[in-house]
Amino acid sequence: MAIQVRIPTILRTYTGGERVVDGSGSTVTELIDQLEADHAGIKERLLEDGEARRFVNIYVNDEDIRFTGNLATPVADGDTVVILPAVAGGSR
């Protein structure tokens, strides 16, 4: 069993159009490194200066990782990870 990772539309160019891909690792950091190995280029869209990007949301089992330890958040086989770009903007 792997970690199921849901990929948003805008990042499916990196996954050959796949909406859901398998991942592995014991933390979100490791998971993202594994995703990068399988889908080159995706990491840069998720991280900036070693941190999760401000306008990309990552959820492990429905919890935003900002509230569970950020990239150090533990993951395990059977978990579901959802990546969603923030819906944000404004006139400023």
Added chain:
Amino acid sequence: MLTIDRATHDAIIAHARRDHPDEACGVVAGPIGSDVPARFVPMLNAAMSPTFYEFDSGDLLRLYREMDDNDEEPVVVYHSHTATEAYPSRTDINLAGEPGAHYVLVSTRDGAHESGPVDFRSYRIVDGDVTEEEVRVVDSYVDGAVDDGTPTDTESPQQKAEH
């Protein structure tokens, strides 16, 4: 071109007016691939700001799960500008994350939050490129095809609709 029914069009404007001077935001979901904005979903602006909007991250996850369960996608992503024109800002362009969506902007500046015409404009935003598109307001959608209704009200870009 964005084709949208009048009830949804009016609901977006009503939301923008209600939340003025803060920016209002939301989506209109529709069946995947249909390009029909069918289900109006006003969202809370977690930033509660006159110059910025952002969906709450928990709300965002619930919204996308709901759309997944319904085989829907965000056909329209809308927000208001409350002191500037209904044109995507640099921030809007940088943060646009739904290349398949129609980005609708409405402006409630210059007293439009109380009465008079409200700018209602639509754009595609893909890889940093902004393309304005025509907005066609129809009475209803029929059988997946679009019912032109009578009379049809076509708003060309730059034009202000009377409401």
